[in-house]
Amino acid sequence: MIRPAPWLGLFVLLVLLANPGPALSAPASDLPGDSVYQLHLPLRDQDGKAIDFASLRGQPRLITMFYASCPYMCPLIIDTARMTERELGEAQRAKLAVLMVSFDAERDDPAALRALADKRKVDTSRWTLAHADAADVRKLAAVLGIQYRQIDGGDFNHTSVLILLDAEGRIVARSEIMGKTDPAFVDAVRRVLGDSKAH
Secondary structure, X not given: OOOOXXXXXXXXXXXXXXXXXXXXXXXXXXXXXXOHHHEOOXXXXXXXXXXXXXXXXXXXXXXXXXXXXXXXXXHHHHHHHHHHXXXXXXXXXXXXXXXXXXXXXXXXXXXXXXXXXXXXXXXXXXXXXXXXXXXXXXXXXXXHOOOEEEOHHHOEEEOOOEEEEOOOOOEEEEEOOOOOOOHHHHHHHHHHHHHOOOO
């Protein structure tokens, strides 16, 4: 497993904010400076719907990166996110969204993402599986402190992590514990959901 320095994502975001260029959209006047939603990131979901990353603001969210053909770790990421959700009450669970963005810009088109969602019985009313261009995948991975590289055969070595964003897109907590619940991470999710307002 590739483990990034814990400060890497914040450092990259600060660099991007200091040098906006085309990577960043014009920030909303009330969007926190450390919000990942400062990143201009066009996405397309498992149904082919175009989504602007910043439009996801307003709801606490688990975010992670994966690829649909991954045989082991990515299914485990999905399972771990579900385990985390199961630790929540029904009302809290209803307030939490999940975003999974693919590393595989070439193969993970909406059809591949929809096939995975159907296979894993993903609740797409709250979970979004998304595709982005390769350059945008790199930007998002850098902001989130997720490392990855493609290897022979088209697979990827990558950080396996769940990241908790508050409703404003600030990184609150992260966990690389896979295959079981991380009590500290679950507590952070509960705190964010308890403090969040219904949108």
